Amino acid sequence: MIAQLRKQLVQHGPALLRVPAKLTPFSLQKKIMLDSLAMVFKEALADGDFEFLEDRWLKVEVRDLALQWFISYQNETLVVAEHCEHHDVSFSGECNDLVLIAARKEDPDTLFFQRRLRIEGDTELGLEVKNLMDSIDLDSLPSAVKFVLQQSADFIHQGMQTNVIDKEVTHAH
DSSP states (O other): OHHHHHHHHHHHHHHHHHHHHHHSOHHHHHHHHHHHHHHHTHHHHHTTTTGGGBTOOEEEEEGGGTEEEEEEEETTEEEEESOOSOOSEEEEEOHHHHHHHHTTSSOHHHHHHTTSEEEEEOHHHHHHHHHHHHTOOGGGSOHHHHHHHHHHHHHHHHHHHHHHHHHHHHHHO
């Protein structure tokens, strides 16, 4: 019963979040993104590890929430924009998969080869972005953020495992 409820929440949760996410003003989305990026990449920003993104644009898209942001590094600071004329590389995925990647429950390469994570555009730039993401030390996150991220990822992972088990049982007959 609980496994079925978890499965339903994992499958349909993003659809329930789509409307509130789209109704959130971009100015608030931008503030949340910039604050989150500054927190997660604090050390990388201090070390100048974002210089490879100088005057280049990364598009990040959460497909099932119909959200997208354009991120760049200009004048030694991160920039988040609602639109840009041309992006150099894009990363897109479903909400659940992106949470699993962030919490290190799924490997981005695996999801890429399963076509669940799309990386399009400048391959070299995409690899630099992926390597920077891989360098994040989850232990450096505030404990509350780390806890919520881990709990959310565990919930999603278990809900997705229920889907896999159901499919295996269905195909076994």
